[in-house]
Amino acid sequence: MFRLLSYTSVLALIAASASAADMNFNRISSFATPLNMAAGEDQDRETSSEIIAVSDDGMRLVYTDSPLGVVGLIDISDPAAPKPLGNVDMGGEPTSAAVIGNTAFVAVNTSEDYVAVGGKLLTVDIDTKAVTAECDLGGQPDSIAKAKDGSFLVVAIENERDEDLNDGVLPQMPAGQVAMIDIKNGAADCGSLRFTDVTGLADIGADDPEPEFVDINGLGETVVTLQENNHMVVLDRQGKVVSHFSAGAVTLENVDLIDERGALNFTETQADRKREPDAVKWIDDDHFATANEGDYEGGSRGWTIFRKDGTVVYDSGMSLEYAIVEAGHYPDKRSDAKGAEPESIEVGIFNGTPYVFVGAERASVVAVYDVSDLANPVLTQLLPSGIAPEGLVAIPSRNLLVTANEADLIEDGGVRSHVMVYEQQQAPAAYPQITSQGADSLIGWGALSGLAADPESNGKLYAINDSFYGYQPRIFTIDATQAPARITAALDITRAGYPAQKLDIEGVTLDGKGGFWLASEGRTDRLIPHALYNVNAKGVIKQEIELPAELLAQEIRFGFEGIARDGDVLWMPVQRSWKDDAKGEVKLVAYNTESKEWGAVRYALDAPAAKGWVGLSDIEIHDGYAYIIERDNQIGDKAAIKKIYRVAMDQMVPAALGGDLPLVEKEEVRDLLPDLKALNGFVVDKVEGLAIDANGKAYVVTDNDGVDDSSGETLFFSFDSNASASN
Structure with missing residues (x-):
């Protein structure tokens, strides 16, 4: 059970700006995705940066753009002045990308509907922008991850549910599964494609698993989130189940639960809230972190560190949401749903310090945690992002962090989707410029x-x-x-x-x-x-x-x-x-x-x-x-x-x-x-x-x-x- 401690997030954030000698992440540039459109192309078309990856040398970014059906490329050789490298047509809806060397591997959804599902994996040379290989995935893909040694890929074949069908209740066939494919001569080897059946594992919708996100550790083990099923699965290099367990639930106190009330009152209780994690990333070979967005019946408004045997090492409870409240980023109209809605997560070791970065979709911030002590992460900063951060990528070799922000408000005359670049600097944190932290009580x-x-x-x-x-x-x-x-x-x-x-x-x-x-x-x-x-x-x-x-x-x-x-x-x-x-x-x-x-x-x-x-x-x-x-x-x-x-x-x-x-x-x-x-x-x-x-x-x-x-x-x-x- 997690209770309101008025100084929990306060003390952590104060540490971020205590001295000009501190190392902090500060935004150094922003790139509007319409810049990647070709001359003469309709600039008023919706575009969106969603999942983002980086070349091995850290100089080029690849992001998926679902509305345009492309992947966009950005030159960040000068990270303070990103340059457009154009778009590459994917012939479908790109859902995720991974880069090995200068080759991008892009999962593309080609489904006709929620039943007639289909998808493909494209190998793309980011130098020439040529598609050099294509593999049929046999279902609707979501996340993709690469092995540390670049030898194979894992794809979450979600086969997502129709939320308008029967109120979105599971099961809805076809069931999802996990695909593995080897990399041979720099391309995906379609002949090596194999699938792991993850049905029958979860307590919720056991015969309809919906794999959402995957990541691979240094041992070649894959962690998979079954978001709607509120379940986690760990697979070995051959796709065999090493462990699986429920993501669990929490009881949250002092929560603002009423939407569109036009008031911030953190007084209610949310009992037995399932975590339903979305993104997941390994911190080391034994621990991973999840962003608990929720999508079906859950959403615990925070993030969690698990040991791969299912042990909960840390859960943020309400502390992240309170820090977001103090920074003025709390999305009141989402109070009854999932609040700030943590969705994306990334890890990286910068100058010897391990960090977890948590993107809050509805609050449009990225929380930066020092996880030197896995049982006691320290929130060091909240970074301002574009609207709805969907993808994060850390580039420790260049002291950079990048966010892809999916919202494009062109129809409302608003701001476009942006990719934003941050640098770890020996400088004070530039944001927030005003906060309620340090007040005698929580002030929204x-x-x-x-x-x-x-x-x-x-x-x-x-x-x-x-x-x-x-x-x-x-x-x-x-x-x-x-x-x-x-x-x-x-x-x-x-x-x-x-x-x-x-x-x-x-x-x-x-x-x-x-x-x-x-x-x-x-x-x-x-x-x-x-x-x-x-x-x-x-x-x-x-x-x-x-x-x-x-x-x-x-x-x-x-x-x-x-x-x-x-x-x-x-x-x-x-x-x-x-x-x-x-x-x-x-x-x-x-x-x-x-x-x-x-x-x-x-x-x-x-x-x-x-x-x-x-x-x-x-x-x-x-x-x-x-x-x-x-x-x-x-x-x-x-x-x-x-x-x-x-x-x-x-x-x-x-x-x-x-x-x-x-x-x-x-x-x-x-x-x-x-x-x-x-x-x-x-x-x-x-x-x-x-x-x-x-x-x-x-x-x-x-x-x-x-x-x-x-x-x-x-x-x-x-x-x-x-x-x-x-x-």
């Missing part, structure tokens, strides 16, 4: 959408979450004097003793009386009003101020994005143009808390660089200027406008609504694109929060959308606003 957070600075204490900030957490609106206290910045407390915003509903908080500022003013952007189509709220130091809403009729009459969905206070006057930028605004202009709206008067000025937006829109995201008043975030809604290489401008406060003289409004002049303070590229990932969309403390230090935070169709990365960085404005 995400979708940070506005910042404010405490005028009495430099580096003390406040942030709010947006409507993604509609049932748990909160004000977070941040200590930005540490690296990473620390969320130290969370204050619930309440009404009548309950978490306040129908809020879309996008801005926060102090009211000078111990409480806060909040700006709610609003969504009238969802019955969420545009409004201002005054809350006291306990988070209780004491005053709600509706927008005046003159303003609401011009409303077009996108409302206030940010709030700042200048004496008795509150200033709120409207994100985008409303009905009465000239094209390319928005209002900066003023409300006098004493006189109750409303007014506004006009603000001219930059024109979008391409498609999409440009709007405002936050405002801060400091030393005679209003500082404003202006951004487009583009992501990745399409992002062009992520900037901070300022307007002199002597121009911020509001005129009455409904009449002629003065147009203010803006001065560019900082282009944020270099800051957003500093971690060598893709440029994120939502720069949402800005605060400036009394010393003129500016802080910026991005909104990670609650990790929903997002990588979950939250960037938090600072700069000297006065120095930047003078450049």
Whole structure:
């Protein structure tokens, strides 16, 4: 049974950034898979990097791309600047790949349906991109692994179930099996193909095993996960069963189990949760590690180290998920399923230290564990990955780790699938930049959408979450004097003793009386009003101020994005143009808390660089200027406008609504694109929060959308606003 220990993950992660002399993995480059498409090919086609392998010299990557039906090749001779080497058509759906020397062996699914199954194994020369051999596998393959000496391959023939048939209940024939094939003269020897029957072993669906993942140790032994069957099998070099055992189950306490609740409450219990491991990798010749994704009835939200006789040496319990929570990567909409969903796993010895790397598909992070003591692994880092890390490959000879991230959001105008490269360096961990680790209790957070600075204490900030957490609106206290910045407390915003509903908080500022003013952007189509709220130091809403009729009459969905206070006057930028605004202009709206008067000025937006829109995201008043975030809604290489401008406060003289409004002049303070590229990932969309403390230090935070169709990365960085404005 695994219980909440508030400092278990905290102490482990603190060790990662204790000293600049520490060895840490940091991302050094990202490669978007559409770069491998040929000139003239439809760039809007879905593409995906899934399982990834590396050439023996560590210079080229091979990844499977199921939507395109290809394997993609990448040159990483300079790992900080990957180069496309193009795609190779597989004539089916590639599911996995292994590389021996400069030859790739690719398992390809050619099944017509779940019953008429088929597959093939292709031998591909990655120098010439020629297919040099093809073997019929007789079923639908999943994972492939190579022997350490390159003498043979093992393929998991899954023959997966149809989840829509009979609610996906096992058995569903044909049953899966394990294939072995020898390598002869650099190619797969089809004549040596043989199969191992693994039926009758598992307690669940014994006559319908579904082999998922395979790996081979130095003794030539193969470990096989039967994911849906919750079972493990170890085979010898000839395919004989050495051992087999149930992967077992765990009982987890203090789990967040309700999906789409819009709140992070780790209070429930999950009893007898089957592990149902997906990926598996040998750590040494006697131990292997599994990523316990679950797929059928299980998913224990963690990972496990087994001895090959079935002994559980270590299980992470809830500790990995808690570390993910503290880093702001917890996927709330997956709470009732498998939470962060560990799916991929890799091992490697870097500079004498053995590591296990665990990819969490739904949290989009890779956990790095020092496994020098197999019974007590130490979590040293959480690495930001692309969306949905599916494949990992360690390259210790070059101090590199690579992730393949399968999600491609082209249909939603989002970021594309990426391959990301990390290097072990003698340097501090660059990520996370903000975390709740070290707080007195577990604090879940995400979708940070506005910042404010405490005028009495430099580096003390406040942030709010947006409507993604509609049932748990909160004000977070941040200590930005540490690296990473620390969320130290969370204050619930309440009404009548309950978490306040129908809020879309996008801005926060102090009211000078111990409480806060909040700006709610609003969504009238969802019955969420545009409004201002005054809350006291306990988070209780004491005053709600509706927008005046003159303003609401011009409303077009996108409302206030940010709030700042200048004496008795509150200033709120409207994100985008409303009905009465000239094209390319928005209002900066003023409300006098004493006189109750409303007014506004006009603000001219930059024109979008391409498609999409440009709007405002936050405002801060400091030393005679209003500082404003202006951004487009583009992501990745399409992002062009992520900037901070300022307007002199002597121009911020509001005129009455409904009449002629003065147009203010803006001065560019900082282009944020270099800051957003500093971690060598893709440029994120939502720069949402800005605060400036009394010393003129500016802080910026991005909104990670609650990790929903997002990588979950939250960037938090600072700069000297006065120095930047003078450049």
